[in-house]
Amino acid sequence: QKEVEQDPGPLSVPEGAIVSLNCTYSNSAFQYFMWYRQYSRKGPELLMYTYSSGNKEDGRFTAQVDKSSKYISLFIRDSQPSDSATYLCAVNAGGTSYGKLTFGQGTILTVHP
Amino acid sequence: DGGITQSPKYLFRKEGQNVTLSCEQNLNHDAMYWYRQDPGQGLRLIYYSQIVNDFQKGDIAEGYSVSREKKESFPLTVTSAQKNPTAFYLCASSNPGARYGYTFGSGTRLTVV
Numbered sequence: 001q002k003e004v005e006q007d008p009g010p011l012s013v014p015e016g017a018i019v020s021l022n023c024t025y026s027n028s029a030f031q032y033f034m035w036y037r038q039y040s041r042k043g044p045e046l047l048m049y050t051y052s053s054g055n056k057e058d059g060r061f062t063a064q065v066d067k068s069s070k071y072i073s074l075f076i077r078d079s080q081p082s083d084s085a086t087y088l089c090a091v092n093a094g095g096t097s098y099g100k101l102t103f104g105q106g107t108i109l110t111v112h113p
Numbered sequence: 114d115g116g117i118t119q120s121p122k123y124l125f126r127k128e129g130q131n132v133t134l135s136c137e138q139n140l141n142h143d144a145m146y147w148y149r150q151d152p153g154q155g156l157r158l159i160y161y162s163q164i165v166n167d168f169q170k171g172d173i174a175e176g177y178s179v180s181r182e183k184k185e186s187f188p189l190t191v192t193s194a195q196k197n198p199t200a201f202y203l204c205a206s207s208n209p210g211a212r213y214g215y216t217f218g219s220g221t222r223l224t225v226v
Contacts (some may be wrong), residue, residue, distance in 0.1 A: 008153070017115045032212055032213075034214045036214075036219065043217035043218050043219045046214050046215075049213060051212075084185075090214065092214070094133070099212065100146075100158075100161065100211065101214065104155060105153070106156075
């Protein structure tokens with residue numbers, strides 16, 4: 001079993017739709033949760049970061065973490081064509097010494113006008 | 114502006130050649146990483162380095178080599194032993210623990226011709 005499983009998609013939605021992207025993880029030691037957005041032929045950029053269960057909002061984006069279920073989600077409201085990208089979830093056990101991110105496979109999202 | 118610079122953006126390799134991908138950061142990060150990205154396979158870790166003059170193999174190190182002689186630089190050599198080198202290569206860096214995730218470069222697309 002992979003440490004992080006992400007719905008691979010691809011996902012195609014009309015402009016204005018609510019998008020839900022999901023990942024599950026297996027190790028309860030993971031404490032830090034991130035979502036990266038990657039446009040075609042570019043490096044991933046950090047979109048959302050959280051370290052606790054619950055919701056975190058940033059504009060049209062909401063990151064949700066449920067540690068009891070080991071489930072993380074990213075919601076995009078009022079999706080726009082510019083949101084078309086690959087979305088990667090990432091988790092980290094953290095600690096004060098070296099930490100390494102574990103990534104999901106990525107979900108390709110297309111928002112069509 | 115602080116960031117990570119990868120060069121070149123596109124690289125073509127002939128069969129049997131070694132090629133070196135450059136990665137430079139001015140973020141004063143201690144840790145640096147090399148990932149390979151193939152369609153449908155997410156990010157796979159090649160090598161990582163926590164401090165100067167020290168590095169460890171990741172999940173797919175065979176056919177690759179690295180050096181870390183300076184904190185700012187972490188070049189990756191793709192050797193002729195790597196049988197399927199065509200891929201998108203991403204360099205990243207982080208502070209110890211990577212609590213706040215990685216900062217990625219913009220990537221190098223390597224193609225075997």
